[in-house]
Amino acid sequence: MLTYTLRRLLVAIPTLLLISLVIFLLVDLAPGSPASEIPLTVPAEVRMKMVEAMGINEPVHIRYLLWLKQFFWTEPLYAIDAAFGTSYADGAPRIISYSSKVPVMDYIGERLPQTLTVIGTAYLIAILIALPIGIYSAYRQYSWFDQVGTFVSMVGYSVPTFFTGLLAIIIFTTWLGWFPSIYNTSLQVVDWATFKQQVRQMFLPVAVLALFNAAELSRYTRSAMLENLSQDYARTARAKGLSEGTVVLKHVLRNSMIPVITVITLGLPAIFAGAIVTEQVFKINGIGAALIGAIHVNDLPVVQTIAFITAILIVLFNLVADILYGILDPRIRYE
Amino acid sequence: MPEPLVTVDDLKMHFPIYTGVFRRHTGDVKAVDGVSFSILPGETLGLVGESGCGKSTVGRALLRLYEPTAGRVVIDGDDVVSLPPEALRKKRPTMQMVFQDPQASLNPRMTLARIIGEPLDEHTDWPKAKKLERVYELMDQVGLNRRFANRYPHEFSGGQRQRIGIARALALNPKFIVCDEPIAALDVSIQAQVVNLLEDLQEKFGLTYLFISHDLSMVRHIADRVAVMYLGKIAELSPRDALYARPLHPYAEALLSAVNEPDPVRAQSRKRIILKGDVPSPANPPIGCNFCTRCPKVFDRCRVEKPALREVEPDRFVACHLFDNIVAGPTGAPEASEHNQQGVTQ
Amino acid sequence: MKLRTALMGAVAALGLAPAAFAERGADGHVNVLYWQAPSILNPYLSSGTKDVETASLVLEGLAGFDEKGVVIPRLAESVPTVENGGISEDLTQITWKLKPGLLWSDGTPVTSADAKFTWEYCTHPEGGCAQAARYEGITSIDTPDDLTVVITFSGPKPNPYQAFVGGTSPILQAAQFANCLGAAASTCSEQNFKPIGTGPFVVKDFKVNDVVELEANPNYRDPAKPAFATMTVKGGGDAQAAARAVLETGEFDYAWNTQINPEMQAQMSAGGKGVLLNGFGTLVERIEMNMTDPSPSLPEGERSTTKHPHPFLTDLNVRKALSMAIDRQVLVDIGYGAAGRATCNLVPAPEMFASPNTDCLTQDIEGARALLEESGWVDSDGDGVREKDGMKLKVLYQTSVNPVRQDFQAIIKSFWNDIGVEVELKQVDASVFFGGDAGSPDTFQKFYADVEMYANNFDGTDPEPYLGQYLCNKIPAPENQWQGENVNRFCDPAYDELWLELSKTSEMEKRAEIAIRLNEMLTKDSYVIVPLVDRGRLSAASNTLGGVVLNTWDTELWNAQDWFRIK
Amino acid sequence: MSDATAATATPDREDAPRSLWRDVWDQFRMHRGAMVGLFVLSTLLIFVLIGPFIWTAEPIRVNPNTAEMFRSRNLPPSWSNPFGTDQVGRDIMARLMLGGKVSLAVGFVAMSVAVFLGTLIGLLSGYFRRLDGALMRLTDLFLSLPLLPLILVLTFLYGPRLKEMFGPNLGTFFILIIAIGLTSWMHVARIVRGQVLAVKEREFVLAARSIGTPARRIITRHILPNVLAPVMVAGALGVANAIITESVVSFLGQGFQSDFSTWGSMLNSAYYNQTYPMQMVWPGLAISLTVLSVNYVGDGLRDALDPRIRGR
Secondary structure, three states: OHHHHHHHHHHHHHHHHHHHHHHHHHHHOOOOOHHHHOOOOOOHHHHHHHHHHHOOOOOHHHHHHHHHHHHHHHHHHHHHHHHHOOOOOOOOOOOEOOOOOOEHHHHHHHHHHHHHHHHHHHHHHHHHHHHHHHHHHHHOOOOHHHHHHHHHHHHHHHOOHHHHHHHHHHHHHHHOOOOOOOOOOOOOOOOHHHHHHHHHHHHHHHHHHHHHHHHHHHHHHHHHHHHHHOOHHHHHHHHOOOOHHHHHHHHHHHHHHHHHHHHHHHHHHHHHHHHHHHHHHHOOOOHHHHHHHHHHOOOHHHHHHHHHHHHHHHHHHHHHHHHHHHHHOHHHHOO | OOOOOEEEEEEEEEEEEEEOOOOEEEEEEEEEEEEEEEEOOOOEEEEEOOOOOOHHHHHHHHOOOOOOOEEEEEEOOEEHHHOOHHHHHHHHHHEEEEOOOOOOOOOOOOOHHHHHHHHHHHHOOOOHHHHHHHHHHHHHHHOOOHHHHHOOHHHOOHHHHHHHHHHHHHOOOOOEEEEEOOOOOOOHHHHHHHHHHHHHHHHHHOOEEEEEOOOHHHHHHHOOEEEEEEOOEEEEEEEHHHHHHOOOOHHHHHHHHOOOOOOHHHHHHOOOOOOOOOOOOOOOOOOOOOOOOOOOOOOHHHHHOOOOOEEEEOOEEEOOHHHOOOOOOOOOOOOOOHHHOOOOOO | OHHHHHHHHHHHHHHHOOOOOOOOOOOOEEEEEEOOOOOOOOHHHOOOHHHHHHHOOOOOOOEEEOOOOOEEEOOEOOOOOOOOOOEOOOOOEEEEEEOOOOEOOOOOEOOHHHHHHHHHHHHOOOOOOOOHHHHOOEEEEEOOOOOEEEEEEOOOOOOOOOOOEOOOOOOOOHHHHHHHOHHHHHHOHHHHHOOOOOOOEEEEEEEOOOEEEEEEOOOOOOOOOOOOOEEEEEEOOOHHHHHHHHHOOOOOOEEOOOOOOHHHHHHHHOOOOEEEEEEEEEEEEEEEEOOEOOOOOOOOOOOOOOOOEOOOOOOHHHHHHHHHOOOHHHHHHHHOHHHEEEOOOOOOOOHHHOOOOOHHHOOOHHHHHHHHHHOOOEOOOOOOOOEEOOEEOEEEEEEEOOHHHHHHHHHHHHHHHHOOOEEEEEEEOHHHHOOOOOOOOOOOOOOOOOEEEEEEOOOOOOOHHHHHHHOHHHOOOHHHOOOOOOOOOOOOHHHHHHHHHHHHOOOHHHHHHHHHHHHHHHHHHOOOEEEEEEEEEEEEEEOOEEOOOOOOOOOOOOOHHHOEEOO | OHHHHHHHHOOHHHOOOOOHHHHHHHHHHHOHHHHHHHHHHHHHHHHHHOHHHHOOOOOOOOOOOHHHHHHOOOOOOOOOOOOOEOOOOOEHHHHHHHHHHHHHHHHHHHHHHHHHHHHHHHHHHHHOHHHHHHHHHHHHHHHOOOHHHHHHHHHHHHHHHHHHHHOHHHHHHHHHHHHHHHHOOHHHHHHHHHHHHHHHHOHHHHHHHHHOOOHHHHHHHHHHHHHHHHHHHHHHHHHHHHHHHHHHHHHOOOOOOOOOOOHHHHHHHHHOOOOOOHHHHHHHHHHHHHHHHHHHHHHHHHHHHOHHHHHO
16 A cells, blocks of 8 residues: 555656646747747836846746746745745745745635635535435335436536526626625624625525535546445345445445445545636636736736646645545555 | 467566565566477367466467467477567468457457458558458358458357457468467357368368367367467377376376267276466475375475476377386477378468 | 706705714715726825825825815815915916925925925926826915915916916825835835825725725814725726616725726616716816827837827818718717716817807718819729728727717727728727826827827816827927826927917906817817717716716815715 | 347348347336427427427517507517517517527537537557557546637637638638537547447457458448447537537627527527516526537437336
8 A cells, every 4th residue: 555655646746747847848838939928017127027037038948947946945944934934945036926925835825715615615615515426316216206306406517607697696686686796805703794705605606516516526426326225245245134314325335426426526636627617707806806907917927826726736636535545545555 | 290370489488576665676477487399280189277377379470369488389490489570460460369358359340341351450551341252251261151241240140259369360261370369258158160271271261270268178180289288388298099098197197187088988987187276476485396296196306396398109299207217219309190190381 | 857856956965965074084985986996095196086085085285175166175274366376466476385284194284395295296206196287387386384385486477376286286295205205106015005104094905997985084174074984995897887886785984996987877776776877077078189190100209209100190171081981979869868968179168168069969971071082082993992092991999888978989980981091999908098008009199000099188177288288399209208198199389388378468358268269279170189978977876975076177086075875 | 038039030031130229119008207208309499490490589689660660669478479479579489590590500519519529539549559648648637628718719819710711600600610620529538448449359340350341341330330329429418518518609609690589698688688587488498408408319319219217
């Protein structure tokens, strides 16, 4: 197991490096040199400093290394400084947003909580909805529940969130007025009233995202359950005289959860991408909205950083999924 | 004395193992570890052994479906192991194979006519009609109704599928066919049909077989000589009757003791030898004789030195230290039995 | 005009509401929505209205304008005039007196030195000041004492209410910005996000492009104001969502620039939670013609610069034909309803400055076609597009992403197609288009298109600086970091000369005459600017928000200190 | 078995070859959802492709006769405008047809690119062991890229260049196809590789090698047809995915310009005219129906192409 985990970890590092290279080059090689992307409003002296920070005059590989250094060395130092009041960073150049002139990490740090709250809740709810539905519809395959469930999940999976989102806004916010139309990012949950407020403003985006993800997850759960329900061990367990509940919930479910958990883990970063749309539709100023905004104003450092952070998350969750799989399914540990 | 059609010389087939964090090459699975034998034209050589002993690998390496690690395989005058790709392709019609699992060996997305006709597509430039004619001919020969030509494999029974596989192997008039457990996946009732078909065809076309099987009674029925394999090596290679009457190698002895004896008198007199322990991993065979861990007659030398395959009696080859002091007569290659001699195509 | 009377009635009712607010912060919290989120709170580093107006809650000038366009004192004791001796007879000097005892929000006194510093800050050659026009012609600022600011101009300045007047040129605290001069300006994040000011509110928290949290300024000069203890200026979304949040759901008290189509104006007003406020100012939606070649085949740095004149828009007939083909009334009816009126003028108000020209109001497709024929633009290959010397009459027409503008684009495109002009449409996100970020290829200043559409106005009542935007030396170019206002790259020595005359004339009648002339030179004579619609400002205010007076001459938040909650 | 009786009834040689597709179709017909999906999808295709020949209203052009244009704005559905008109009087049905053509074209072409790339890479890495490591690393790498942001960045950064080269509409089309194709082949590649690895070990591939069939033909004759099923399923789902991605990009204002409508951009502009929510419902419905029916067809295909099911 240790070898397996170690191996996965070791593989993740070159993957990350390669991804960082791809993202760096993609933005770097785009028409127009990075130097020309610095707004001309930036005075010459500051410009020089930024150029220095980016090492623009250096060849590509040096620039890339400098960027990596900023990302993996300087920024963590600043984070440590901020956390413990130290001063390791010592004024080293940070990744600065072109448009608002704040360090990109600070900007992202402001935006990330909004995204995580909405997405995290949505995903959690999606899992809570999807598992029972998937299990029950597999258990009662071809029952009306299964038929309806399959159809609904197919619809939920097929209808894009920006459409359901817009419909939800028109119906529930405009016509019925049940929910606020503007997402308040500075709301602090301190008491029952603010909690209710938070729930109200999160309801629609969370519902839309959760339904979409639940549709996908329940399909996976259902097919995983189906596969295991017809296995010999399930039959044996029944033959042994175990109760249906024990057979389904203990034996079959445990084995079915292996692929499902992997899918859940792997799906997490993917819904970050979905969040871009949701945030746009529901006007949540999260990281997705920041990315769109940055793309619109050609704020390359922000674009690069957000893209790379998302990539790190994906690699991380892939790793977690792999390791989880290794723990849950002893078969794949064998070399 | 005819020249052997197939000569295998010290054939080795090792599969590398990679382990650890860095996937280093740490060892080999020695599936076939120095196998030598020869087969005369028209002869059937049986290759028996427990599952996992490497017999199928021998068959596949022989036809170079695997790239052998070392050794020479001369079939009809050419060393198959060292042939360049294009020459190998040209060589293929001479040597064919019938596979174990008739279900798996037929492409489920091709019709019978296309399956049987594929070798023709690859090696002839005949017009379509001629190819089809040949396909029908082959179907007749293996006893398949011509009507089935446009059906898919899943529409057939196991026996019928194996006939398809045989027809395909016959398509290019091969001299040598490796039958890789052709009956293992079939019902007992059908096994005999297929074996009889193989025998008929051998008679008709003068084919040479390497008949791989773990079914010793079936081998006894079809083979002229039998090679017994254990853990990647040949333990004993003897003419059929001699082997079945008096196995020399302790492993052959144990193996044969398990065969159902039709004669109840003899059956009673025979002692079943039960081997203890498991077959060692081919990745990590014993230092000495491969069989030393389970051999009832094991002695010290067996554990340190590998015995070579030596002719200990006329036509009988054994790899066992028990027979070290016995020197065989000056006989050359073993005599082939007579009834297969006719019809050898040159 | 039902809507408007209703609005006026509402405003009147608000005005009459009992002034029962005697205590600062008594009315709690107020929510303001600027759907284009503020990105910086220093108006000198951004020309975006969202930034300037939000900043005006914190930073103030010496004076401002009221809803009628009259100059009113803010930090100054009174408005200097020639009559009261505040302006010298030769119009070259103006003397402002600060109110005594003014404090910055951090408790330090406001002095004339702050004003002088602000001038130095904005006029610093490396600072890239977005409001440099306000300080034009100032040769020196003297501070004989802590409360006196004497501004000396290089020549007679008939309209001296520019520097330190209105939301675009507030006074910065010298102490806070001392290290942010010139090149350092844009690196001063802390200062730019949380400027210390004299306005009714101070910044508590600023999230870039998201939200500004403000609280009442403890040192505000009127101890009873503001009535609200805290204010949130929220950004994000779009005009429609903003209007809805005030009018239908009542989540916000005030939403800026809720420009929605007439149907939705009616529908949302029926929501009953608030009212739409509108007022006509000088905001004119117009099409600007690019006199230089925006072709992408030119090297970067030469695109849309005076080095390369435009291949066909330099032809007057083409420009005129494009204008004649447009039916402006339709645009108003579809896009603005009551909040707009068709116009041919760049300067539609005040009345005395507005040209009587109405030539353009009637669409003349035939006339437009004839003009193009006359210039040699004919459709010789029958593909419906005119060409001349192998060049197709094809324009790239850009504007910001805005549903009304997209409709305008579609309509105008079909008008233009009708006269044989091929049109390619392009939309740029508003925050980029107006963002003034020289790094983006899509700003309205860079103008990498043949024609572009947007709206602009001038603050204050005097069009002189506005008209001054079209001088030859205001052309945006790489050399000035694309910061000029003359986006058309229009350059006519006669215009420059006439404008110079305007700047030297103090007699009102005469000034109006010259201004009208200048206006016509840009529109009716040259069609470099093709005005479309005189847009009223349309904002939404909750029924419970008192004291709101829509001001089209200064920032909309000009009297936020007087806002109160109607209970 | 019906075909057995049919076979005995006909003389030997004339037993017509039963094509694979015939079998697949027979099985496919059993899947109710897939049949409904196929019906809806064909209807949509007919609507989009043949519709404009019957329904000849101009989708882009605004009536320059302003009085008429004004009368024809925001109309509810009627005989002359079955889906009503939009805010400047353009016929929504005609726009849906145009938009659908673009959306579907992007969907199908981008999917083809993705499936082609994925199949190629999957085949190569599954069949040739030496390439496997590198190609699978590449696949993992692409799987780890943040796709939607990447597509947005690609269209934003590289779109203008392509627009210069091919004109605004074709340029946008290309950049969308490249961006979507380049970012969605990985699943196909993984599926194909897995299948190839499994199929490669099947004895019929060995049999083909023993016959002397060269690698090229082993791949095309034996391996490809046997991995086709999951590829087709992945392809069907890929179309759905590509259509959604295109509409997302258009919806976010990065796709086609507003006068070259796609369903995504129609949805976007209808959003700003919420007084008439039906204008938003039509394109939204079109996207949803297409994706839903494509998904169902994919489901049906999966079942139909599974020889285990078909054999029964």
